[in-house]
Amino acid sequence: MYRLRVIDSFASAHFLRNYEGKCENLHGHNWRVEVYLEGDKLNETGLLVDFKEIKKELKKILDELDHIFLNEHEYFKNVNPTSENIAKYIYDKMKEKFENLMKSVVVWESDNAAAEYFE
Numbered sequence: 001m002y003r004l005r006v007i008d009s010f011a012s013a014h015f016l017r018n019y020e021g022k023c024e025n026l027h028g029h030n031w032r033v034e035v036y037l038e039g040d041k042l043n044e045t046g047l048l049v050d051f052k053e054i055k056k057e058l059k060k061i062l063d064e065l066d067h068i069f070l071n072e073h074e075y076f077k078n079v080n081p082t083s084e085n086i087a088k089y090i091y092d093k094m095k096e097k098f099e100n101l102m103k104s105v106v107v108w109e110s111d112n113a114a115a116e117y118f119e
């Protein structure tokens with residue numbers, strides 16, 4: 001098997017609904033996002049998927065989340081913008097393009113806390 005990892009980041013503001021503590025207040029994060037793809041078949045060039053394609057797709061998704069107030073984003077109006085839910089959102093979007101090669105998405109909200117989504 002081969003596993004690819006691409007890392008990117010975005011910055012945005014949010015607050016957590018239904019949460020008691022400082023995170024119920026508006027604050028921001030520099031989110032670091034790792035996406036993982038896996039497969040066992042390489043193309044004739046020896047690539048599972050060109051990193052360029054993965055980076056392009058991920059950037060498109062993260063550009064929509066960058067420098068916004070996440071709670072007002074269409075998807076997160078009804079879904080709490082936790083790291084877990086952000087990871088699933090990015091995973092589902094990436095899966096539209098990379099289908100069965102998608103394995104997981106990890107979202108770091110700080111240097112020492114991350115959530116991972118996989119099926």
Ligand SMILES: Nc1nc2c(c(=O)[nH]1)N=C([C@H](O)[C@H](O)COP(=O)(O)OP(=O)(O)OP(=O)(O)O)CN2
Nearest residue numbers: 015016022023027029081082083084109110113115
């Ligand atoms: N499982 C999750 N727990 C928490 C999430 C989350 O997305 N998933 N999010 C938050 C808040 O967004 C908050 O910003 C982070 O809280 P906290 O860890 O308290 O942040 P600090 O960096 O200030 O950490 P300290 O250890 O308190 O210094 C909360 N939990």
Ligand SMILES: [Zn+2]
Nearest residue numbers: 014023027029
């Ligand atoms: Zn937060």
